[in-house]
Amino acid sequence: MSRDKEDYKELFKASNFIPCKSPEGFPPGGDCFTFSPEFGEGYYWYYEVPGQYNIKIHDFSFCKDEVLDFEIPECLSVTWYDSISGEELNPYRSLNCNVIKSFLGGYEPYRALIHRNIPIRSIGIEYRPDFFHQILKNNFGTIYEDPKSAFKSIDETSNFPEMKKLLWEIWNYNGAKSSAALYYDGKVREALALVFERHRKINEKAKTSISPADEELLKSLGLYINDHYADRITIQSLSKIACMGTTKLKSTFKVYYGMTIADYMQKVRIDHAEHLLAFTDLPISEVAKAVGYTSSGHFAELFSSSKGLLPLAYRKAFRCK
Template identity: 40%
Template sequence: MNNVLTTLHDPCLMKHGFYLDEKCTEFNSEGICYSIHPEKGSGHYWVYPNKNLFSISIHDFVFSKDLFFVYKIPEYLSISYYELGSAEDFKPNNQICCGCIKGFIGNLSLYQTLFHKNIPVRSIGIEIMPEYYKDYLLKKYHGEYMDPCSAFLSLDGATDFPELVALLKQIKYYRGTGMSAKLYYECKVAETISLIVDKSKNMDTIKVPRKISNEDMNSIKTVASYIDDHFAFNIHLDQLTGIACMGTTKLKYIFKAVFKCTITEFIQNKRLSKAEHMLLNTDLTINQVAKIVGYKNASRFSELFHKNTGLLPNEFRKTSNIY
């Protein structure tokens, strides 16, 4: 019989350099720990599985080389809080950064994420399978049931949900065992869903993107290509509207629908990605790197870099000497 471990976690971890580590004692003994093979990096991925209903996972690892995760995902919901880290999702297109909450809906599609080398990833997540959020909740709360899918998705990228962050951190440091652990984890998963559903009621309803024509899609791709080539320069919105042959409102709307971020965030992500490469592969000063990627002020660059990765540029550069 399938369970959340064999359905979701095992196939991905074994494929990308992790192995089952029964000697690891850094986490709650009620869960299962995977470690990274030394040639890939260092650190661990801990999972507490509950049949095929849900799992709780704690990530604390760093790769010594850029690692491209590609795997076909099952149907599930997840919510994660990134204490530290920087990565890029390609399907869906999104940036993972320090201090953000990631809400995700798995739908049997291909998932692609690039984890950057030498940037530690520390996060806490809960993965909920259809047997829980469809079958179990529907049966238990018949007549009151609310599908939590849209609520989870509405929180993707959120940075202002302290109640959820506090709950996930409690889970991270819990060390109970036996029946008390099982009850604790079951209650925390239910509490997480309650918080998310309640939070989503107070947020603006997510707009379903209208169908994007091939012509508009090609225009947006042309804008993105222009940004790729000119991100280090001052890019004005009127330049982009001219390239796209669109009005400002339409450009902003379609761009965000396609890339899941604003134009400003897209430019910033390009700059910081280039900066990461230069910090690890050149001996240029922080000020020089800042100017090359488009920031006149090195302190502003350092502030954005820290916000995105959880590390200051100098700290990030020092990590490259470890591996």
């Protein structure tokens, strides 16, 4: 069941957001909200065509760690995260920046822990079922009977430059307010087409069919990496553990996890580093070593690329009262 604009305004009010004038740097035509000072700072910009789609821009931070727990109507969404720090709780996984994230709403409550003082900076589009079904029927026929698979395929990807570019173009739109509705409608439809065209191409190129037995081996391999992320792990050792040749392992791993083995290991290491920076007093060089990096400079570059802040800046922001 979709919400109308008044429902969302009530939701913002209940979440301690106050209506305000859009500051410089936000596009025209939407509604803007700011935090009550005791809860955080920054802005939430929102534009909606009821029953079809909405566009959301987040540029705010909380004063303290916040657990978000709310129902989301049935929808499909795509979002670029420029900055965020926290964890989704159901199922548990780290929230990352510099990635495209998709979300399937309407199936279970959304729960997440958002870390204090770290900016949530993102822009996304949320599609209602009647709208995306009609668009897909008109453009793709019966190719995608289940649109969820296309959106799942882009979740947590850092390799979708076309979508990142499109979303930033929306944020940076500075045309007349009178033409904003037409501009947003065109971009929203273009973004939907990008998701499905990308998925179609991936399916055409995918030469690896993963058997149920191989899926179990890959799942176990992921757990092994999670436990041994600080060790010197070679592709040869992983190949033996997975009972696969190196070529097959590389291709099936990328299909199953949506990223290379090296990228997966880096993600696990950086996620653990985030915890050490927040909850221990280990020097940055020791944090780097603890998660498997011999060079603190290289570790700092990777952490900044993943989390949007250098390690020391992240620690200071997290601990700021």
